[in-house]
Amino acid sequence: MFQILSIKNGLDNVQGFFSDSYNVGLRTKKNDDGSLDGDVAFIRSNEPCDVVARFTTNRFAAAPIKHFQRYDEGFQTNFILINAKNANAMTGAKGIEDIDILFDKLKIKTNLHNPIMSSTGVIGYRLPIHKLANAFDNFDFDAKHSEKTARAIMTTDSFKKEICFKITLDDGNSFHIAAIAKGAGMINPAMATMLCFIITDADIPRDDMDELLGIAVESSFNRISVDGDTSTNDTVLLLANKTSGAYDKDAFKEALKKITFELAMMILRDGEGATKVVAFEVNGATNDEEAKKASILLSNSLLVKTALFGEDPNWGRIASTIGASGIECDEDKLVIYYDNLLIYSGEQRELDKEREEKAYKIMKQDSFKITCNLGLGNGSYTCYGCDLSYDYVKINAEYRT
């Protein structure tokens, strides 16, 4: 057995890891309290770390991802450099060279072993490497500044995403897993548009890292959708420096799933302009693959998303989306619930005033669940989505200005 405890101060808890950020002038918009977040940050470890990753499926993967992929399988690293406001995507071979130039400048300041870069921001512009390098004189390489670092990687995020679990095993030994993430818009199943950096001092074998990260990502980041788009820069990194000496596979698996799921829900709740988070559970499908198809389409449908924003219990849009997903379905067998309220079944098709009132109350919540049972088999899948508001349009129409 084991105990998982959520603790404060994110990355700072993990032994042997350090982080800091600095503003080199790419981010110019101040916070409401007058403060200005960084735009360049690092996470580093004294000891070399095993590292596993999951990247975007976009064919135009950004330069930092291609740079990572140049390293040999199973390489170790001790440094991640991160910048906001520029994605270093669609920048070709020059984009990768720019990263090498940056690391050449950086290695004079600190010990680098196979350093990794990660970028987020606008596509199509070369990195301003001279500006970025100004951060190197100003970083405190021995700092534990998790919050500053979490804030420096934000783009359209409205709040920082930072989390740490302390896992205590039965023998009294303990280890930490901590993560920071950024992501708000352009979130889609098959990897959200997001960066997520997970560090641990657990003494986890490399094979377990890869297996457990795969499981965790599949049940978290791969199940959320803000707008159905898949970016060029999506990245999840897991670094382990093993310094605690403690490890238990089940405990690590549960804690990692929990961390990634909570971060995924934070990203969704921060979906550009989103006012509510909705779980779309499809079950009773002929198989899981069919349930997944319908669930993903529901989480992406503009008509469903705007009905959620309008808090209109218009289940016709749910049904129509299932019908449009191309999966096997039968309107006489379909049953739809909002939370525990029966909204539609073959016997009970029209929504009477009383149930409409109840449905309306359910939809007013910050989060609720829509369950569609197809009544055909045992296939099931759940995705998570958010509503589409005026603010989504505003944020995205004005993104670069």
Add this chain to the structure above:
Amino acid sequence: MFQILSIKNGLDNVQGFFSDSYNVGLRTKKNDDGSLDGDVAFIRSNEPCDVVARFTTNRFAAAPIKHFQRYDEGFQTNFILINAKNANAMTGAKGIEDIDILFDKLKIKTNLHNPIMSSTGVIGYRLPIHKLANAFDNFDFDAKHSEKTARAIMTTDSFKKEICFKITLDDGNSFHIAAIAKGAGMINPAMATMLCFIITDADIPRDDMDELLGIAVESSFNRISVDGDTSTNDTVLLLANKTSGAYDKDAFKEALKKITFELAMMILRDGEGATKVVAFEVNGATNDEEAKKASILLSNSLLVKTALFGEDPNWGRIASTIGASGIECDEDKLVIYYDNLLIYSGEQRELDKEREEKAYKIMKQDSFKITCNLGLGNGSYTCYGCDLSYDYVKINAEYRT
């Protein structure tokens, strides 16, 4: 050779066809000038007509579509009854019975031969058949009221969609093709959410009708997207009563393609809240299927659609969407144009101020074209989309209220 002339008064020009509409109280919202459009309408022919159709691919096809499909292959008809404000979808076997009850009431008033029904509106409510039947006492069955009829089938449409071509052949003989359509939101390739009724007095063989309607729909309604959703009620009907005695296959083909394309562009321009129409041409793909995938995804991407609304020449979102489409592509070979302006190529990646200004001007137009050449092969495809504005959210959040 032949001459195609656009003429006024839509359906009224076609020999032997009649149409009228009436308001039975389903539509209560008056127009700005105080007038109130009908909500029930008919189109009928003195002579029985050959009829061919294209319907939604949604698995939950509405009752009127299932009612149509009960007739034997190759049946003839002389009557279409149409209602707005109620889709008669997800209404099960009762929904089909309701149509039969309506036609039983109607046949006392006028001669019916295999009548067809078509509905649009909210999903999930039984047809108010007693209300609808009130129209039957008030229809003028010998009227030629095309405009009234075109207005009666509107839902969120902001203008009527009505069109007629007179086709004159070299021998001096002539025939007409006319159509009315409704459609604004929920428009997607693989059939827009729309109703379209096309009638002709051409002496066209039934086989040609089916072949030419297929070609016309593929290059028009199947290439437009407002919001990526596919409805339960999409219907395109073509009725021919042959009364003119005139026909030429090439002329009919060209006129029918022209009619459906113009109606498709009208639907797109009337896309809920849309301010501009954009053609997404993808060429240089390894094959047409790949070009189609990318083109459809571009026309549906929320990030692309909001950038169009914001008139932001953010080509990164175009590139990212192509990369996300899963097709073969290479960032060094990709070339992007807005109209004739080069926006991106492997050699010319960043947008300088001068070209950005020009791009901005192009984007301010009512319509323009985005061309993406993948530089890989000869595959090409063009879809048509529109931008996503605040008004789309407003219209769809408040649809039922």
